[in-house]
Amino acid sequence: LDLDENYCVFDDIKDRYYDGLIITGAPVEQMPFESVDYWPEMKTYFEWAKTHAFSTLHFCWGAQAALYYYYGIEKRLLPAKLFGIFEYQLTQKHHPLLRGFDDRYFIPQSRHTAINDIQVYNTPQLDILSRSVENGINIIGTPDHRRFFVLGHFEYDRRTLEEEYLRDKKKGLPIAVPKNYYPGDNDTKQPYFTWCSYAHLFYHNWLNIVYQETPYDLQAIAKAILVRIEKRPVAFATGLFYTVGGATWATRVNVDDSLNWTENHTDSRAGSPRASPYNKLQTIFIFAKRP
Numbered sequence: 001l002d003l004d005e006n007y008c009v010f011d012d013i014k015d016r017y018y019d020g021l022i023i024t025g026a027p028v029e030q031m032p033f034e035s036v037d038y039w040p041e042m043k044t045y046f047e048w049a050k051t052h053a054f055s056t057l058h059f060c061w062g063a064q065a066a067l068y069y070y071y072g073i074e075k076r077l078l079p080a081k082l083f084g085i086f087e088y089q090l091t092q093k094h095h096p097l098l099r100g101f102d103d104r105y106f107i108p109q110s111r112h113t114a115i116n117d118i119q120v121y122n123t124p125q126l127d128i129l130s131r132s133v134e135n136g137i138n139i140i141g142t143p144d145h146r147r148f149f150v151l152g153h154f155e156y157d158r159r160t161l162e163e164e165y166l167r168d169k170k171k172g173l174p175i176a177v178p179k180n181y182y183p184g185d186n187d188t189k190q191p192y193f194t195w196c197s198y199a200h201l202f203y204h205n206w207l208n209i210v211y212q213e214t215p216y217d218l219q220a221i222a223k224a225i226l227v228r229i230e231k232r233p234v235a236f237a238t239g240l241f242y243t244v245g246g247a248t249w250a251t252r253v254n255v256d257d258s259l260n261w262t263e264n265h266t267d268s269r270a271g272s273p274r275a276s277p278y279n280k281l282q283t284i285f286i287f288a289k290r291p
Helices: 039-052 061-071 117-121 160-170 196-213
Strands: 018-023 053-059 075-090 104-115 127-132 136-141 147-150 225-231 236-244 247-255 261-267
Touching: 018 039, 018 061, 018 196, 039 053, 039 061, 053 061, 053 196, 061 104, 061 147, 075 160, 104 117, 104 136, 104 160, 104 196, 117 127, 117 136
Parallel strands: 018 053, 053 147
Antiparallel strands: 075 104, 075 127, 127 136, 136 147, 225 236, 236 247, 247 261
16 A cells, blocks of 8 residues: 555645544543643644534544543543443434434444543533433534534444454453344354444435535635524524634624624724624624524
């Protein structure tokens, strides 16, 4: 395999803009984030994604790392490895990422750690999309669909868990038969593939979100960063910041019950409202749900 032909380094793409980005896991979950050799690089990528990728999918350790970086969500060691196929229930049944899902779905898990669910519940910038009583939260998103976090592995093929299981078994490592994977827990039989249809739906739905919501001008991602959604009984307000002509503009948009909006632009240098280069936010993209 020619690495130069098939892979890029960050310097090759750092000035480009992308519709979507996927950050996957790594077998370093039992280490503190700051002890991972490439943690400084990960922080660079997370920061870059804010302005250069419209929507980012984070999986497993990648999800834990991003939740820690963006929101300070801690992880904790589990008493035993969570290993097998597990059932989760939807907590938002009409979310576009979960369109077509049943009330419950199955997903492979292969990890030694879990996130602090209480911290997630206490983070208003995050929406919990699915969880289980046994294993806690599994899918999280942001209201603007810019970030999604999955603590499992929709990308796994039928045999991926088996390969991990046989690898560790061959090394003499303590490893149990993956739960809910082999018929009768008999590892000589073909594993179940109970998550296949959900995996296809999940990726199809994410790509549809990216297709429908990514701005035509990808550089608009850097111009508009949603920083707050305040829920009110019949209306909502949102604050955002963008930089034009050397000034950082603080903009407050109030939307009434008839979906009319009013704007107040403040130049941070002047400290008072004045005319903004943008009129009615024609090139600013706001993604927010009415309460």
